[in-house]
Amino acid sequence: MPRSEAIVGFAQGSSHFGAMLFSRQVADTGSGAPRSANPGEDFGPAHEPVMVEEVLEALSPSPGAVVVDGTMGQGGHSLALIERIAPGGTLIGFEWDPAMLAIAQVRIGDPRGVKVEFVSDDFREIPRYLFRTGRTADAILLDLGLNTGQVLDPKRGFSFAHDAPLDMRMDRGRGEPASAVLNRMSPVQIEDMLRDYGDEKWARAIAKKIVEVRKSRPLTTTFDLVECVLAAIPKGAREKRIHPATRTFQSVRVYVNRELQGLEEALGAMAEALSPQGVLAVISYHSGEDRIVKHAFRSLEATERFESITRKPRTPSASEVERNPRSRSAKLRAVRRLLP
Ligand SMILES: C[S@@+](CC[C@H](N)C(=O)[O-])C[C@H]1O[C@@H](n2cnc3c(N)ncnc32)[C@H](O)[C@@H]1O
Structure with missing residues (x-):
């Protein structure tokens, strides 16, 4: 699909909760494997997703799960998550930069057996969005900051x-x-x-x-x-x-962009929107962000209804930093919901 078509398709998506939403349900072929995205598309500089293996390990998404990618960017993490939740899963992608969301939409294409909802909004709206649609999430990922397409x-x-x-x-x-x-x-x-x-x-x-x-x-x-x-x-x-x-x-x-405003409260509300055993994982890139994530997760643990699954933040491997220097300052923290 040419890029311009994707943008038009996105812009015509129905409007929910003040956000633009475009949803797809593709028939499950029974193979369980999602069809790959459109590798030949030219979207300009691609963003290499950071700490993908570590994110998958923390979130452990399984077939049928409801997963929210709160910072969809160009869809790198979303593609990895989609592979794990097929068949029967739902991926909800939030992204407040309409240009990036349009790219993600084209890259993700039509994954088999996975419902994908693209939401053009701030991730602080995730709890409200889930509540209004009567759902909780098995996993929520936030990969904070900027992506390569925006920087370049x-x-x-x-x-x-x-x-x-x-x-x-x-x-x-x-x-x-x-x-x-x-x-x-x-x-x-x-x-x-x-x-x-x-x-x-x-x-x-x-x-x-x-x-x-x-x-x-x-x-x-x-x-x-x-x-x-x-x-x-x-x-x-x-x-x-x-x-x-x-x-x-x-x-x-x-x-x-008011990136840190209300972030701590938003993380608390997102954790409350998890299903029991659901996991919220956050990748931060500077000390101001990481401090907020750490405090938010400590407060959640203090309620004894959540447990941290990263006592110390996880960082990218030396080989990842060598391959993708932009990952060098990444810190991954994750918290699991224990009780309803
Ligand atoms: C590091 S990139 C994410 C890259 C993505 N994980 C991928 O693999 O392509 C961060 C993205 O989050 C978006 N973003 C940052 N803060 C946001 C917010 N509060 N709500 C929605 N999107 C946000 C940015 O526009 C950017 O595209």
Whole structure:
């Protein structure tokens, strides 16, 4: 199916709960094996799913299960989950970036014997969605952050490597672009954002530079922001391992998309939407995210109705990091529901 058709098909999907939903049920042929996705399709840069084996081990999805992929991205984890839940399973995929969801929809194609529901919404809506459709989930996966397709699309403004409009919204139909945020915030607000969401040691100097530059002209492009960062961090103090603008771009993106807002409460509500023995697994990529996941899971364990199945967070193998350097900061935590 050509990509444009998939996007049209998606856009025409029926609307439920304020989200766009497109659902497919394909007849079970009895083989139990899902048909593969369309490997020849060109979607631009593919996102390599992180820690797939570890995720499958934690979630242990079985045929007939109801599984939610809360961050469907380009559908990499979803494809692996679909293979395990056929025949008779249901995969519900949430993704708030409509461009990514459209790609996932085409890649996933028509898996045999598995019902797939594509939901264009925030994963914080998962508990409400399940409740309204009278279901609980056997497994829920969140693979937080960005996917490669978003980072490498120069038009999106997520990357310090491409000069582009300073946008960074995952859903470009909602919220304020990064340029508006950086041109209106006070120096203290910018500093707090860089420190809280990026652990940026040079937060104050970068905030000061941004405010100084925008006095003469507003920041409009990614390179405007990169220039502020480079001017603020002395050459000798720059980290060798990562680009000096990495932490700034991460924190602005987290702020623009309100990525951590209400995350702890949302994780609690998702855990309550699990079936008994159901598992919630979360992959995080920076300390701010991981801290929230850790606290949320501790609170759940304290109720004695949930148990952690990753006493220490699991991390990718050395060979995975070598093959896919983007996986290097991944941490996987999972919690199982014990009692109703
Ligand atoms: C790391 S990628 C997931 C990649 C995916 N597991 C795969 O294999 O292709 C994270 C995805 O989650 C989406 N996302 C992040 N926060 C979200 C939220 N609150 N609700 C829905 N989607 C979200 C992003 O748009 C991005 O596509």
